[in-house]
Amino acid sequence: MQLMKAELKQHCPNDANVNCANCRLNSICLPLALRQDEITQLDDIVQRGRPVQKGQHLYRQGENFQSIYAVRSGAIKAYSTTDDGEEQVTGFYFPGEILGMDGIGQNRYASSAQAMDVSAICEIPFHRMEELSGKLPSMQKHFFKLLSQEIVEDQRHITLLSKNSAEERLAALLVSISARHARRGLSATSFRLPMSRGDIGNFLGLTIETVSRVFTRFAKQGLISIANKDVTLIDLEKLKETANVF
Amino acid sequence: MQLMKAELKQHCPNDANVNCANCRLNSICLPLALRQDEITQLDDIVQRGRPVQKGQHLYRQGENFQSIYAVRSGAIKAYSTTDDGEEQVTGFYFPGEILGMDGIGQNRYASSAQAMDVSAICEIPFHRMEELSGKLPSMQKHFFKLLSQEIVEDQRHITLLSKNSAEERLAALLVSISARHARRGLSATSFRLPMSRGDIGNFLGLTIETVSRVFTRFAKQGLISIANKDVTLIDLEKLKETANVF
DNA sequence: ACAGTACGTTGATACGCATCAATAAAGTTG
DNA sequence: CAACTTTATTGATGCGTATCAACGTACTGT
Numbered sequence: 001m002q003l004m005k006a007e008l009k010q011h012c013p014n015d016a017n018v019n020c021a022n023c024r025l026n027s028i029c030l031p032l033a034l035r036q037d038e039i040t041q042l043d044d045i046v047q048r049g050r051p052v053q054k055g056q057h058l059y060r061q062g063e064n065f066q067s068i069y070a071v072r073s074g075a076i077k078a079y080s081t082t083d084d085g086e087e088q089v090t091g092f093y094f095p096g097e098i099l100g101m102d103g104i105g106q107n108r109y110a111s112s113a114q115a116m117d118v119s120a121i122c123e124i125p126f127h128r129m130e131e132l133s134g135k136l137p138s139m140q141k142h143f144f145k146l147l148s149q150e151i152v153e154d155q156r157h158i159t160l161l162s163k164n165s166a167e168e169r170l171a172a173l174l175v176s177i178s179a180r181h182a183r184r185g186l187s188a189t190s191f192r193l194p195m196s197r198g199d200i201g202n203f204l205g206l207t208i209e210t211v212s213r214v215f216t217r218f219a220k221q222g223l224i225s226i227a228n229k230d231v232t233l234i235d236l237e238k239l240k241e242t243a244n245v246f
Numbered sequence: 247m248q249l250m251k252a253e254l255k256q257h258c259p260n261d262a263n264v265n266c267a268n269c270r271l272n273s274i275c276l277p278l279a280l281r282q283d284e285i286t287q288l289d290d291i292v293q294r295g296r297p298v299q300k301g302q303h304l305y306r307q308g309e310n311f312q313s314i315y316a317v318r319s320g321a322i323k324a325y326s327t328t329d330d331g332e333e334q335v336t337g338f339y340f341p342g343e344i345l346g347m348d349g350i351g352q353n354r355y356a357s358s359a360q361a362m363d364v365s366a367i368c369e370i371p372f373h374r375m376e377e378l379s380g381k382l383p384s385m386q387k388h389f390f391k392l393l394s395q396e397i398v399e400d401q402r403h404i405t406l407l408s409k410n411s412a413e414e415r416l417a418a419l420l421v422s423i424s425a426r427h428a429r430r431g432l433s434a435t436s437f438r439l440p441m442s443r444g445d446i447g448n449f450l451g452l453t454i455e456t457v458s459r460v461f462t463r464f465a466k467q468g469l470i471s472i473a474n475k476d477v478t479l480i481d482l483e484k485l486k487e488t489a490n491v492f
Numbered sequence: 493a494c495a496g497t498a499c500g501t502t503g504a505t506a507c508g509c510a511t512c513a514a515t516a517a518a519g520t521t522g
Numbered sequence: 523c524a525a526c527t528t529t530a531t532t533g534a535t536g537c538g539t540a541t542c543a544a545c546g547t548a549c550t551g552t
Contacts, residue, residue, distance in 0.1 A: 080401060084490045088405040102401065104394035110401065130390070134383055141376065147393035148350035154400035155326060155348065155356065159334040161407040162451035166539070197500060205408035207540055212501055228500085228548075244330045412509070443530060453510055458531055474518075474530085 018072070019043045028096040028183055029070055030124070033142040041136070045128040048072075051118050058100070058113040058121060065103030067123045071095050074119025075194035078102075079202070080111040089203040091153075092116075092195060094180050101147055116194040161205045164244070169204040170214045171242035174224070178233055189233045264318070265289045274342040274429055275316055276370070279388040287382070291374040294318075297364050304346070304359040304367060311349030313369045317341050320365025321440035324348075325448070326357040335449040337399075338362075338441060340426050347393055362440040407451045410490070415450040416460045417488035420470070424479055435479045 020031045020043040031039045047067075051074075052058065058069050061080055069076075076093040090111055093099045103109040104126065133140035160169055182188035193200070201211040218224045223239055225232045233239055240246070266277045266289040277285045293313075297320075298304065304315050307326055315322075322339040336357055339345045349355040350372065379386035406415055428434035439446070447457040464470045469485055471478045479485055486492070 080405065082405060082409070082490060083492045086405075086409050088401075088408055090401045090404060101394055102397050105391045105398055106395075110398045130383070130387065134380060134386060137376070137380055140380060140386065144376070144389070144393065145351045147390065147397065148347055149352075150397050151348050151393065151400060152351055152356045154397060154404060155334075155336045157404055158336060158400060158407060159326065159328060159332075161404060162334055162448075163328070163332050202408075208500075209502085209541085210539060213539095216501075244328060246329045442528095454530075455511085455532085456509060459509095462531075 018048060020046060023072070025070075025072065025096040025184070030098065030142070030146075033138050033145075034136070035138070038136055038138065041132060042139070045125060045132065046070075047123040047125070049121065049123065051120050052115045054115055054117055056115050058115070059103070059109045060112045061109055063109050065100075065107050065109055065126065067125050068098055068100040068103075068129065069113070070098050070122040070124065072120035072122055074115060074117040074121075076113050076119060076121075077116050077195060077199055078111045078113050087202065089195075089199050092177075092199075092203070094177075095184055097180075098146055101150060104147075116199070166204075166206050166210050166214050167217070168242055168244060169206065170200070170211065170218070171223075171239045172245070173200065173204060174231065174233060175236070175240050175243045175245050178236065189236060191231060193229045193231060264294060266292060269318070271316075271318065271342040271430070276344065276388070276392075279384050279391075280382070281384070284382055284384065287378060288385070291371060291378065292316075293369040293371070295367065295369065297366050298361045300361055300363055302361050304361070305349070305355045306358045307355055309355050311346075311353050311355055311372065313371050314344055314346040314349075314375065315359070316344050316368040316370065318366035318368055320361060320363040320367075322359050322365060322367075323362050323441060323445055324357045324359050333448065335441075335445050338423075338445075338449070340423075341430055343426075344392055347396060350393075362445070412450075412452050412456050412460050413463070414488055414490060415452065416446070416457065416464070417469075417485045418491070419446065419450060420477065420479060421482070421486050421489045421491050424482065435482060437477060439475045439477060 020026055020029075020039050021036070023029065023031075026032070026039070031042060034042060058076065059067075071093050073095050076099060077089055078091045078093065078099055079087050079089045081087050091099070093113075099113055100109065102111055129139075129143070133143055160172055164172065177191065177193070178188045181191050195203075197208045197211045200206075201208045204211070206214075215224070215226050218239075219226055223233070223235045223242075225234060266272055266275075266285050267282070269275065269277075272278070272285070277288060280288060304322065305311075305313075317339050319341050322345060323335055324337045324339065324345055325333050325335045327333050336348075337345070339359075345359055346355065348357055375385075375389070379389055406418055410418065423437065423439070424434045427437050441449075443454045443457045446452075447454045450457070452460075461470070461472050464485075465472055469479070469481045469488075471480060
């Protein structure tokens, strides 16, 4: 509950006068690699709309690709639907993270993006981003990096699915979310999981039941405590070991 | 055997005077989106070395990232080694395909790349590629696309590992390799698998034994015929169904 | 506060693939 | 071409997670 308040602060300063230069996320988000004057140019093309409600979509698979998105607060899940109608959750996105880049290649989004909580979002029209990248080498470089890092992330996830047990997968997810919270100055050990058990299972290639059972097992082992969506990582070290994060 | 000869032709014209403009792969490789004069500029930065022998590495995980690579002939596998020493094959690369882009994000390669056959390779120093992308919008655009498409590929693979059975996975790989052969004007139904059963299993999140058994099952069902590394896809349609490719 | 509904937990059973083990075939080297 | 090594096949068994089913708990709107 306190966590939620902390999150809310991030899009509080009435949103009207939020900009990249004063955004508290600018050290981990797109402006990361930019000089002050470059940030201003980025800011000119960033669009900030009204908060997105829980369940609303930012974009849907197959739609014309227009923009990439930065999460300012809340949490987004991306998922793709296969030809035979099955859904695969491909990622969870937290404040400071960028999504939508899978649309570049085919000029249409390869996945759908849905808010798991009320979220504040920055929209960055891609054609303007491209222009800017042509002018600012550091912007181009950073953008190449972003794309490349997403590839590396996905490959890590492939390895996770291919090689790791249910316990290892879930531990890895908890450790990952923990690290991403810590990066934003929030607690590394206590947070709310914005996604359902179903989403977790889908993301990790497991059933709801297995996710539930592993949570219970972790709790019995004293690694975590969990009540609904609120987790506390009691033994983060052991979780990291389980997740093979050294 | 005939297949090998066809492959060899692709890097035959004595290699000394190969360039992007006359390369028979230029319609599917990097020059794809470029005008004639732009191809010349690309050609200036492409380096073509001696053939890489089977088993040799193009780069290794953790090494300084310098270049991306295009396969001109042969076949390359990419794999990453996790902290706990396990290997994960992350991709197979055939002529006309680009690899090494996972190194951009961290300035070091996130995976290793090893030749599965004697291969001819084009090396493209990345910093020169970046410069060129700053000057040629179509180059920048194409490169963004390439990166994005690799993300989409990886996400498809995640779905495969997360949702599909051994048979579906192996069928999907066969269909994918078939399509990539066809794209280069080679037979869609008859080709040599350059990788070992171990590599296939590793890539698909299966054991060697399971791969072997599924091959045998496919053969008994009359979907394929297989002798060592030479496959013939007898019923490509049914394989596509099995792979959920519609 | 209450019914209604979605979401989560827990238990019993089944099944697909991993593992272990033995053999066979292919590739390599002197 | 024989001896060796590596790679692939086939069979027997076991384990981890899916599936099916029942129940419990949290959220929703009136």
